Amino acid sequence: MVSVGSKALVSRSSMGDYDHESLKQAKSKRRKHKKGGAAHESDSNPKHSNTNSNTFTSPPQLSRVRKQLDPETTQYFSEIANLFETEGVELEERSLICANALQETKGKEFEIATDYIVSHILETILQGCDVDHLCDFLHSSAKDFPHIAMDRSGSHVAETAIKSLAVHLEDDEARPLVEEALTIICKVIAANSVDVMCNCYGSHVLRTLLCLCRGVPLDRSGYYLSKSTTLLAERLNSKEFSKKDDATNFQPGFPNLLKVLVSDMLKHAKKCIKTLQVDQFSSLVFQTMLRVLAGDDEELLHVIPFLLGCKDKNNAEGNFIDAKVVADLKNLLKESKFSHLMEVVLEVSPEALFNELFNKVFRNYLFELSSHQHGNFVVQALISYASNQDLMELIWEELGPNLEDLFKMGRSGVVASLVAASERLHVNEHKCCEVLAEAVCPVDDSPKGIVPRLMFLDSCFTYDDKSNWSWQSGARMNVMGSLILQTVFRFRSEYIQPYIKSITSMEATHVLEAVGDSRGSHVIEAFLSSGASGKLKRRLITKLQGHFGEVALNSSGAFTVDKCFTASNLSLRETIVSEVLAVRSDLSKTKQGSYLLRKLDIDGFAANPDHWRSKQASKESTYKDFYSMFGSNDTKLMKNDSFLIDTSNNKSNPNTVKEMRKEIDQSLGSGAPFLSFQKKNPKKEKHKNKRNAYISGDDDESNRKKRSKKEKVESGFDTAATAASGKTVKKRRRDGDLSEASLKKVKA
Incomplete structure (x- = not known):
């Protein structure tokens, strides 16, 4: 061992007894489980590995008995940890210490990487070493890398090594070294890919490796590593979907290496594809694989049919899916893990394959699939990624007349997706609004109840007598109902007159309660941004008179006050500003307060009301x-x-x-x-x-x-x-923007 600097480490031969205090300190530092990180909350629990309703036999996995790490090695790495914790270690000195420490790992990389305590220290060392020593470590540990990746502690070390490689991708001189090391790792991982992808720890390492080969920045790879929790919100907000990734912010990846890795993985998965289709962790790997290949239609046209169970190569145009696997696919769509995979398949499929899937698998099966607890999410994805009006017409024919039944079954997500797609593709817009209104409000009932019933969607359809349903004061408003109404108010005003009449007829106490709820406030804001006339918007705004200060102090209500101010005339604007001025001191202490005070020019109004009115009049003119x-x-x-x-x-x-x-x-x-x-x-x-x-x-x-x-x-x-x-206008985020917890409840 080479001594370095004033705080040099002693040689291992001179070390004394086992340093119990150092190990105790190291053990107290628990690994932080970051979202999307290698600790992966859902992946780390082996109980989740076989949660399908249909049992299956997992493929035999690699196993290896880890030898006990000798006390001298443990003590040595503990000393390094203590040294790094002290101040005054210069960068060059730290890099040299890391290099020397990696030399000590040779021949026992597996034992060190899988030790619960020492593995933490090894992660720190891998993050601090230079690219030469990092690649050297990967070369020497390559034969054990699959075993390391499938270990509870080792998976963190493997992922740290991969992420450390990504740091050097921008360095042209280091790129050949990185590619060489990565090629070796990909080769050994691919040879054992079935074992690795079915392992709760190895699955995450493999997904990270796929992202690195694609060039996805690993600091924002959460969307690729797992299903995005915001995906449903994005679908229902009618954003323009693109089947191809925007790679402008990607790092320079290794596209050829990615294709080889994918090809080798599929080759080894061929014999057990039916098992892998319904395995939780392999499904996650396949989802990541599809997302990193998004935009490469040639590759996707080969990979997707394979993942769907098609064995024969279909070269004829429009014949990618074997007819004999259609029946199996329809059953698989009701499997939890495969339904997640199919959602991503629909997300990235080239148009020709998407249309064939619809015609062979989904057509005349949509309503039955929508009624299933897992299959309904696949239908939502199908609707959201439909890209042409003709296809949307066929979907509407099957689902449009059944909106009320879908609500009764608790499949409001399907309805929300259908309404959003109608607005996005301009298909059956008027009919969609009419059928939706009839589904929630009896024909012989007043249309005034349409908006309140959608706000409290759950209680509306669980109420014994829907015609006698009334406003549920104090109850939490429904996520899906709120999203549906936000979409409805994006339609042309002539299509949504019953909804406009309903929301403007709400009692003042109900309007105040709605803006106090994060979901209800989104609905009010959507109406104020709709195509309704200014007169009707002001009719709703006046119901909040006397409460604008109270509403402004609410975390979500502040944005509602902003919308009210924008839609008001001069006299009503002055009323709003006067009421907000009364709570200026308290409002300035809130997170959203400074924005609202600036937007409404509260200080200007307080200093000179006449000058404030003049500015507002100038804007109007x-x-x-x-x-x-x-x-x-x-x-x-x-x-x-x-x-x-x-x-x-x-x-x-x-x-x-x-x-x-x-x-x-x-x-x-x-x-x-x-x-x-x-x-x-x-x-x-x-x-x-x-x-x-x-x-x-x-x-x-x-x-x-x-x-x-x-x-x-x-x-x-x-x-x-x-x-x-x-300029670009940044979208605001705030409490109530369809939280992750809400989405989990929706899918549950």
Whole structure:
């Protein structure tokens, strides 16, 4: 052993007795179980390895008896841990210590990596060593790497080594070393892939390895390593889905090595694919495999049929799925683990394969599958990833007339997906809104109950007499019902008149209770952003008069007050600001307070109410001038319709509209008219991100005064366009945005 620095480690031969105190300290440092990390909460419990309703025999797994680590080695690594904990160890000294420590692991990598205490120290060493010694460790431990990956402690060491390799991918000089080491690891893992992927610890290591080969940044690989808990929320928010990954933020991966690894894994999995289809941990590996291959249609057209159990190679166009496996697939869709895998299959499938799956497997089977506790999630994925109107028409024919039955069976997620897809693809929009209303509200009943019944969806359909159902004060509002209503209010206003009538007819106490609930507040905000007229929006807003301060102090209600302010006229805006001003001190202490105080310009109102009113009036005038000249037919300002122009129906370029309004608000923040042409202060111009909202100060005063109103508006339009093309608006996050716990309850 080479001594290094003033805090050099003594040689192992001179070590005394076993340092029990050092081991006690090391043992007290429990491994942190990070979400998506190698400790994987669900994976770490062997009880989860065989939870299917149909029992099956797991393939025989590799096993190896670990020898007891000798006390001298344990003491040596404990000394290193103590040294790293002390201050004053320089980077070069630390790197050299790590290199020397890795030399000591040769020949007993398995014993050290799988020791519960010493493995923690080895992780720290792997993170601190240089790429040469890291790759050298992987070379020397390659033959034992599968055994290390399948061990409770060793899996953390294996994953740390893989993540440490990823750190060096950007270094062109180190890349050949990384690729060589990675190739060896992939080869030994692939040879034992069936054992590794069926192991609760090895499964996670293999998924991390797939991500590294693809170039997925491992600090944000949670989506690839497991099913995203936000996936359902993304589907129901009608985002544009792309079957191909946005790889712009990926690291330079090893695509050829990835293909070889996948090919070898499938070759070894061929004999036991039926078992692997319903195994929890292999299913997770296959899901990750599909996601890292997303966008590579040629590879997917080979991998997906294999995972679905097709043995024959079908080269004919439109014949990827064997007819003889269709019956088996329909049964597998009701298996918990395979249903998760099929969701990812539908997510990444090329269009031709997606259509064939629908026609051969799902068609005329959707309602039956929707009624199943696991199969209904596959139907949700199918609906969400349907990309054309013709396909959506066929889906609607099977499920559209059965919305009420789906609600009664507790399959509201299928209904939510169907409504979101109708809005996204513009298929049967009017019919969808009508059938949904009839499903929750009896035909002979008043439409006033539509929105409340959807807000309390569970109690509505468990109530003995649905026609006599009433508002459930104090009850928690339903997640799916809230999401359905948020989608409904994105439809064109002429399609959702019953919903608009229902929400504007709610009692003031019910409106106040809704905005106090994170799910209900989303519904109110969706209505205020809808295509309903400003008059109807203000009818709802006035029901909160006297409570705006109280609502603003609520974590979710603050955003509702923001929406109310935007949709109000000048007098109602002043009412809102006056009430919020009364709680300014308490509001400033909350997380959302500073944003709301700034947005409503509470300080400006408190200092000079007349000046505040003038700024608001200037905004109104600017919006009207802009839309009177440049607004589309759908967004022409209706006389006295709303203080702020209603832009919800403008489907052409909503981002431009949003940025234009933001630019106007910022420009008027100082009190100057938006289209003024005052000479600018260069320092202020730089402080405001160099906006080009004003005409150059080089114009003389006489020329500015001669500009026509039309030229002023055109100048404002150019400003808005510049802002829209140069900025992005970050989406807010807050409590109640469909938490992970809520989604787990939904799927349960």
